[in-house]
Amino acid sequence: MPRKCCVPGCNSNYDSEIKKGGPVVSAFRFPKDEERKKLWLLAIPRKDFSPTANSVVCMKHFSEDDIIRYDLYKTKDGTTQQLLLMCPKLKEDALPRIFPNLPKYLTKEKSVVRNDPQERKKKVFNRTAAAIDNFLKADIIQSFENVKNDFASKVESVSKWHVIMKNSELFFYTLSVDYDNGSDEGEHLYIVNSVKLDQNMRLKVVIKGNELSSHELKWILPYDLKLSRWSQLKNILSRYHKFEEINCKSDQSQFELYLQKCRNYLEKCCEMAEIHDYEHKRQLEIVFDQVSQLTLKKRRYSPATILFSFIMFSYSPSAYKFLRNYLLLPHKRYLQMLSSSFNISPDNESNKTKYYFSCAALARLGIDVCGRPPYRFLGAVASSYSTAC
Numbered sequence: 001m002p003r004k005c006c007v008p009g010c011n012s013n014y015d016s017e018i019k020k021g022g023p024v025v026s027a028f029r030f031p032k033d034e035e036r037k038k039l040w041l042l043a044i045p046r047k048d049f050s051p052t053a054n055s056v057v058c059m060k061h062f063s064e065d066d067i068i069r070y071d072l073y074k075t076k077d078g079t080t081q082q083l084l085l086m087c088p089k090l091k092e093d094a095l096p097r098i099f100p101n102l103p104k105y106l107t108k109e110k111s112v113v114r115n116d117p118q119e120r121k122k123k124v125f126n127r128t129a130a131a132i133d134n135f136l137k138a139d140i141i142q143s144f145e146n147v148k149n150d151f152a153s154k155v156e157s158v159s160k161w162h163v164i165m166k167n168s169e170l171f172f173y174t175l176s177v178d179y180d181n182g183s184d185e186g187e188h189l190y191i192v193n194s195v196k197l198d199q200n201m202r203l204k205v206v207i208k209g210n211e212l213s214s215h216e217l218k219w220i221l222p223y224d225l226k227l228s229r230w231s232q233l234k235n236i237l238s239r240y241h242k243f244e245e246i247n248c249k250s251d252q253s254q255f256e257l258y259l260q261k262c263r264n265y266l267e268k269c270c271e272m273a274e275i276h277d278y279e280h281k282r283q284l285e286i287v288f289d290q291v292s293q294l295t296l297k298k299r300r301y302s303p304a305t306i307l308f309s310f311i312m313f314s315y316s317p318s319a320y321k322f323l324r325n326y327l328l329l330p331h332k333r334y335l336q337m338l339s340s341s342f343n344i345s346p347d348n349e350s351n352k353t354k355y356y357f358s359c360a361a362l363a364r365l366g367i368d369v370c371g372r373p374p375y376r377f378l379g380a381v382a383s384s385y386s387t388a389c
């Protein structure tokens with residue numbers, strides 16, 4: 001027969017309960033250790049009670065975490081397994097605390113042991129640091145092949161882009177239809193924005209025909225525009241797919257766009273002219289500088305233009321004034337200020353070096369300062385601008 005619980009108000013294992021079909025409840029003997037036994041007696045609300053060797057307290061009066069229900073054992077292969085005990089056991093420091101059929105105040109739930117706040121903070125910090133560390137590790141792109149194989153799963157915003165994959169390049173691009181392109185052939189499909197990644201991991205971002213400079217991409221990429229993290233690619237693709245509303249362009253922005261394109265093409269022409277030693281590269285340089293002035297909000301003349309203006313002005317201030325009607329050139333006061341700052345003049349012996357330097361620079365523009373300036377050249381530039389304007 002299971003032993004009856006000695007706690008007042010508890011009917012566990014009483015005949016009347018078992019007859020009614022009540023369950024047999026595991027029960028525990030009092031501890032042999034006198035100190036522990038005293039603590040049990042203090043905990044149980046029963047006056048003048050002296051437990052015998054058969055007195056028991058049923059498991060209803062113990063917190064779940066004071067009860068041992070499983071035995072742990074190691075298998076041959078070294079893994080730990082749990083074995084359900086037929087008779088649950090109590091932990092060494094277990095105390096009866098729960099008395100369901102007695103006034104509530106007699107039940108004293110086990111207090112939760114709180115960790116030291118500093119320790120808790122440290123744990124939270126370590127967890128966060130580990131999460132960041134894991135994120136950063138997973139964010140690193142190993143190689144170009146890595147991008148090619150995994151971009152579809154790693155970058156959600158890629159679904160808004162078209163993709164072309166080549167052996168050594170990966171292109172992302174967006175398309176739109178131009179209904180108002182001024183051509184007789186009607187609307188046509190064109191690439192709005194594109195992002196190109198080469199096998200050296202260098203990114204090239206072109207928005208509406210303009211390649212973004214490293215300055216414009218410094219918010220996300222290093223100066224060399226090299227991609228090293230998935231988060232960089234995610235951010236770039238999610239930010240630049242939005243620039244699609246090209247059909248809403250006003251006339252003004254369309255004009256500025258064409259002008260900017262013109263400047264970009266001229267810049268490329270100048271670079272190529274230098275490489276291939278194009279016979280009109282000097283003239284091209286002047287044209288490029290003029291178009292640049294039209295696209296800049298604040299005038300910033302190239303050294304070539306400044307030297308050209310300086311010599312032109314020193315030959316004939318009135319001719320220079322006439323030229324300024326057709327070309328974007330510095331104001332005469334700026335040239336006078338330069339002249340006084342550097343004291344450049346062919347008559348000044350002490351500044352011969354500076355003067356010769358100026359002459360050498362001007363020679364690059366095709367101007368012979370020792371003889372008569374080639375007015376035909378200047379006239380050609382001026383007239384071409386006058387008709388264009």
Ligand SMILES: [Zn+2]
Nearest residue numbers: 005010012058
């Ligand atoms: Zn009981």
